[in-house]
Amino acid sequence: MAKSKNRKSALTENEGIKPPESLSSVSAKAIKNKRKKQPSADALVKGILNGDITSLSRAITLVESTNSTHTKKANDIITACLPHANNSIRVGITGVPGVGKSTFIEALGIHLTNQYKKVAVLAVDPSSSLSHGSILGDKTRMEDLVKAPNAFIRPSASGDSLGGVARKTRETIILCEAAGFDTILIETVGVGQSETAVHSMVDFFLLLKLAGAGDELQGIKRGIIEMADAIVINKADGENVKAAKSAKLEFNRALHLYPEKESGWSPKTKLCSALHNKGISEIWEMIETYISETKNTHYFHYHRTEQNKFWLLQTIEERLKSNFYDKPEIRNELKKQIDLIEEGKTTPFAAAEYLLNL
Amino acid sequence: MAKSKNRKSALTENEGIKPPESLSSVSAKAIKNKRKKQPSADALVKGILNGDITSLSRAITLVESTNSTHTKKANDIITACLPHANNSIRVGITGVPGVGKSTFIEALGIHLTNQYKKVAVLAVDPSSSLSHGSILGDKTRMEDLVKAPNAFIRPSASGDSLGGVARKTRETIILCEAAGFDTILIETVGVGQSETAVHSMVDFFLLLKLAGAGDELQGIKRGIIEMADAIVINKADGENVKAAKSAKLEFNRALHLYPEKESGWSPKTKLCSALHNKGISEIWEMIETYISETKNTHYFHYHRTEQNKFWLLQTIEERLKSNFYDKPEIRNELKKQIDLIEEGKTTPFAAAEYLLNL
Numbered sequence: 001m002a003k004s005k006n007r008k009s010a011l012t013e014n015e016g017i018k019p020p021e022s023l024s025s026v027s028a029k030a031i032k033n034k035r036k037k038q039p040s041a042d043a044l045v046k047g048i049l050n051g052d053i054t055s056l057s058r059a060i061t062l063v064e065s066t067n068s069t070h071t072k073k074a075n076d077i078i079t080a081c082l083p084h085a086n087n088s089i090r091v092g093i094t095g096v097p098g099v100g101k102s103t104f105i106e107a108l109g110i111h112l113t114n115q116y117k118k119v120a121v122l123a124v125d126p127s128s129s130l131s132h133g134s135i136l137g138d139k140t141r142m143e144d145l146v147k148a149p150n151a152f153i154r155p156s157a158s159g160d161s162l163g164g165v166a167r168k169t170r171e172t173i174i175l176c177e178a179a180g181f182d183t184i185l186i187e188t189v190g191v192g193q194s195e196t197a198v199h200s201m202v203d204f205f206l207l208l209k210l211a212g213a214g215d216e217l218q219g220i221k222r223g224i225i226e227m228a229d230a231i232v233i234n235k236a237d238g239e240n241v242k243a244a245k246s247a248k249l250e251f252n253r254a255l256h257l258y259p260e261k262e263s264g265w266s267p268k269t270k271l272c273s274a275l276h277n278k279g280i281s282e283i284w285e286m287i288e289t290y291i292s293e294t295k296n297t298h299y300f301h302y303h304r305t306e307q308n309k310f311w312l313l314q315t316i317e318e319r320l321k322s323n324f325y326d327k328p329e330i331r332n333e334l335k336k337q338i339d340l341i342e343e344g345k346t347t348p349f350a351a352a353e354y355l356l357n358l
Numbered sequence: 359m360a361k362s363k364n365r366k367s368a369l370t371e372n373e374g375i376k377p378p379e380s381l382s383s384v385s386a387k388a389i390k391n392k393r394k395k396q397p398s399a400d401a402l403v404k405g406i407l408n409g410d411i412t413s414l415s416r417a418i419t420l421v422e423s424t425n426s427t428h429t430k431k432a433n434d435i436i437t438a439c440l441p442h443a444n445n446s447i448r449v450g451i452t453g454v455p456g457v458g459k460s461t462f463i464e465a466l467g468i469h470l471t472n473q474y475k476k477v478a479v480l481a482v483d484p485s486s487s488l489s490h491g492s493i494l495g496d497k498t499r500m501e502d503l504v505k506a507p508n509a510f511i512r513p514s515a516s517g518d519s520l521g522g523v524a525r526k527t528r529e530t531i532i533l534c535e536a537a538g539f540d541t542i543l544i545e546t547v548g549v550g551q552s553e554t555a556v557h558s559m560v561d562f563f564l565l566l567k568l569a570g571a572g573d574e575l576q577g578i579k580r581g582i583i584e585m586a587d588a589i590v591i592n593k594a595d596g597e598n599v600k601a602a603k604s605a606k607l608e609f610n611r612a613l614h615l616y617p618e619k620e621s622g623w624s625p626k627t628k629l630c631s632a633l634h635n636k637g638i639s640e641i642w643e644m645i646e647t648y649i650s651e652t653k654n655t656h657y658f659h660y661h662r663t664e665q666n667k668f669w670l671l672q673t674i675e676e677r678l679k680s681n682f683y684d685k686p687e688i689r690n691e692l693k694k695q696i697d698l699i700e701e702g703k704t705t706p707f708a709a710a711e712y713l714l715n716l
Binding site for chain 1: 433436437440441443444525528529532581612615663666667668669670672673674675677678679682695696699700702703704705706707708709710713714
């Protein structure tokens with residue numbers, strides 16, 4: 001027994017070595033204090049309205065946070081910024097990977113900052129939380145625009161649902177506008193419904209394409225052409241010019257197949273070479289023409305109001321659905337009812353009735 | 359005072375004349391008894407499975423009723439019929455008024471009944487309760503098909519929502535199939551979302567068009583072409599033949615613009631003259647080819663199951679929405695929140711949050 005006292009049990013832990021005090025306790029406290037002292041909502045609003053980028057970035061981080069205290073604070077900031085928002089041109093830009101979206105946005109952004117415009121570049125990419133930012137994630141892809149003093153680039157918010165990512169982006173637009181950005185470029189890729197989401201938050205929707213071999217229109221995603229206010233064929237340079245011109249013709253014909261837009265605007269096709277900075281100013285002129293025409297007809301304001309109503313109803317309906325389907329008993333029973341339907345033992349309507357009455 | 363007793367008050371009513379006893383009380387009782395004795399659900403199911411048209415019609419009337427006792431009885435009948443349903447080809451037919459839908463359906467129906475097929479003709483037209491049956495309402499429009507012993511024609515159910523009309527039509531399909539109808543033709547007009555509703559309850563979707571002057575594709579409803587498994591140009595006779603052929607070419611090109619269908623089927627364009635019974639048998643052969651090809655690939659069954667799941671979720675979501683929006687307090691507050699959004703005093707997301715927490 002006396003012996004065993006000296007023996008160590010297998011479960012005994014050695015005391016270990018104390019970590020060296022690499023930070024003085026004084027400076028550690030200072031850092032902790034600094035971290036705790038997040039600026040107040042009021043201070044951030046003041047900063048944003050003064051065009052302070054640090055305040056803007058911090059407010060966007062609050063918008064993107066899932067912490068409920070942050071959400072509360074973000075809502076206060078947004079409400080305070082709302083009266084100062086809305087004074088911008090919002091442009092959506094989509095296209096498959098490889099079409100040169102980053103190069104195009106950079107060329108357009110630099111063209112605009114050279115005209116002393118303030119340009120914010122945002123992204124909607126619900127897949128980015130999985131792929132770790134396939135678009136705008138790597139800021140070095142827009143090296144020159146990043147350096148422009150009037151440009152602000154923010155990668156896509158992460159989130160597990162498109163609805164969530166879209167909400168965060170819409171709120172970020174408000175903050176950017178309040179901070180004085182007069183041009184908002186929103187990039188998206190053709191993932192799921194993300195194009196529809198971006199289309200419903202912008203004034204002008206631009207589809208970027210490449211001239212390829214063969215039939216240009218085969219395999220184009222359903223509905224994209226009808227959303228586009230312009231189709232821009234990128235990389236129209238060197239040996240590509242001929243193919244790009246013939247693609248332009250074919251897209252023109254395709255656009256012709258759709259009924260007139262509510263805006264009264266006939267969608268245009270344009271060629272450009274973002275890499276060689278060709279065609280960029282013409283594209284911006286086209287967008288400005290669109291904006292002034294739709295402002296004249298009051299469609300511009302009407303359209304933004306309709307978009308807001310759409311987002312209101314959309315948000316309500318998404319929440320009603322998730323409140324219903326997230327209940328564990330509904331999940332279980334839904335599966336069972338689907339099985340019964342497949343076996344021909346109940347109808348979709350009887351099954352729905354049953355689930356709603358649970 | 360004595361005088362006033364003899365005078366009649368202005369409010370006094372004369373006794374009136376008794377109605378003549380035109381019916382003997384015995385036969386009146388017999389009629390009443392007969393009216394009361396509606397056949398039981400079991401009796402109707404028996405009748406339906408024996409192919410009795412009177413039982414089928416009565417059961418459909420129960421399906422269409424808004425009386426809750428009738429709904430209960432209808433549900434029992436449908437459940438009993440379900441194991442005997444599903445053995446049919448379901449074809450949706452759409453086209454603008456004047457394209458000759460009735461003539462086409464009559465020609466196709468007669469072609470099929472001549473081959474000893476049993477053909478049920480239904481309609482989805484949510485506007486019919488207002489317009490008193492713009493399609494199929496007037497059975498005399500299909501004079502010859504009405505007389506065919508193997509044909510059954512039923513006008514569109516009335517209802518104040520497309521969802522309601524669509525549900526009733528889907529349940530009617532089940533009853534018709536249980537009654538031995540092997541071909542279900544469902545007519546619709548391009549009103550609101552009714553084409554989408556019909557598309558999601560049929561195996562094959564046919565768009566009827568006319569060759570017109572000028573650009574055939576201008577003004578065609580969004581999304582219709584991508585739903586179509588075939589575009590049939592009707593009235594391709596006499597002087598119209600040339601224009602019809604060129605329309606066929608143009609539609610072919612348009613179909614070519616869409617990505618491949620999940621079914622693997624390449625949509626076809628066909629010419630016909632329903633009035634002169636030309637092209638009808640070729641169109642039916644095409645539909646049979648589609649059915650046998652999709653049965654081979656198992657897409658046919660997969661597609662029906664997916665349609666059922668779609669209707670299950672669709673019904674649940676419609677009901678969740680109507681339960682929410684029909685509350686008087688939500689109606690009031692929704693209007694107020696929309697006003698606040700328009701005035702830039704709240705965001706769609708904050709407004710949604712507020713309404714959901716009411």
